[in-house]
Amino acid sequence: MKIVFMGTPEFSVPVLEAVVEAGHEIVAVYSQPPRPAGRGKKDRPSPVQARAEDLGLVVRHPVSLKGAAEQEEFAALGADVAVVVAYGLILPQAVLDAPKRGCLNIHASLLPRWRGAAPIHRAIMAGDAETGICIMQMEAGLDTGPVLLREATGIGATETTGALHDRLSAIGARMIVDALSRLDELAAEPQPEDGVTYAAKIDKAEARIDWTCSSAEIARQINGLSPFPGAWTEAEGERVKCLRAAAVAQDLPAGEVQLTGGALLVGTGDGAVSILTLQRAGKKAADAAIVTQGWTPPERFS
Incomplete structure (x- = not known):
């Protein structure tokens, strides 16, 4: 089929590769415009744009699709279907209607749970x-369209957003080809x-750890915000990111730190968490065992 691919971050790259490998004709790739990045703040293309250019595909990166000219250019592609995955721009109705078979979205949740921007974190x-x-047929509402295919997968006890992100990307790539x-x-x-819930965009203000919360809640916060933005705490004025954790059955006062055989335990409101990374x-x-070889943490995190 003639396909328009629409995506931006790393999550979308395996999907693009799978669609290409399946033999479909990619008539254009749409991605968000290059953004300033790195120390020099030079414009850097999105991961999807970079991979698409490597594959010799035509890439477009309009700031918006609301204008008549952009919509006419999109319709002129004559696509059978658009495959959309973490694109990041709202698709107006004219764009949704342009492909002969509509627009298919790959969404990383079991809809209707976690519609919106951050379903893996949430x-x-x-x-x-x-x-x-x-795999959803897109319509004007936010992730409200009918579902063509769904596949569930368990979430590991200490699985981070980063690890789950990669697993779901691979699943999505396989499913869209099917x-x-x-x-x-x-x-x-x-x-x-x-069962409708909304996955609000992650706010950096959510990242500071309150050690008076429960062990389970803190472990979920740490794993859910890893690797970005990274849940953090203060250790004698130094900001330390906690990137993987498990709730453990050990009584420690909230914020108190204990090193036991390479394990870094921190007290919570109802027990403790083991900081794994x-x-x-x-x-x-x-890993905590490596970090603490050259660093003795303070008696308390705040």
Whole structure:
């Protein structure tokens, strides 16, 4: 089929590669415009744009798709379908209607749970036992369209957003190839009205750890915000990021630090968490046993 691919971050790259490998004709790739990045703040293309250019594909990166000219250019591509995954721009109705078979979205949750911007983070932070991928027929509402395919996967006890992100990206890549090959036979199932939740964009203000919260809540915060923006605490004025953790059955006063056989335990409101991976300011992230070989943490985190 003739496909327009629309995506921006690393999550979308395996999906683009899978669609290309499946033999479909990519008539254009849409991605968000290059953004200033790095020490020099030079414009850097998105991961999708960079990979698409490596593959010799035509890339467009309009600031918006609301203008008539942009919509006419999109329609002129004559696509059979658009594949959309973490693109980051709202698609006006004219764009949604342009491809002959509509626009398919790969969404990283089990809809209608966690519609919106940060479904992977929110699933972990909420303590969900599972999440998954939905292939959805797009419509004007925010992730409200009928679902063509869904696949669930469990969330590990200490799985981070980064690790789950990579697993779901691979699942989505496999599923969209399957969906495209069976598009004529798949039935679009409307989402139920019960169970709707919204995955609000992550605010950096959510990242500071309050050690008086429960062990389970803190572990979920740490794992859900890893690697970005990274849950953090202060150790004698130094900001330390906690990047993977597990709740443990040990009584420690909130914020008190204990080193036991290479394990870094921190007290919480109802027990303790074991910090499995952390990152000191200006250092690389590493397992707690490695970090504490050259650093003695303070008696308390604040």
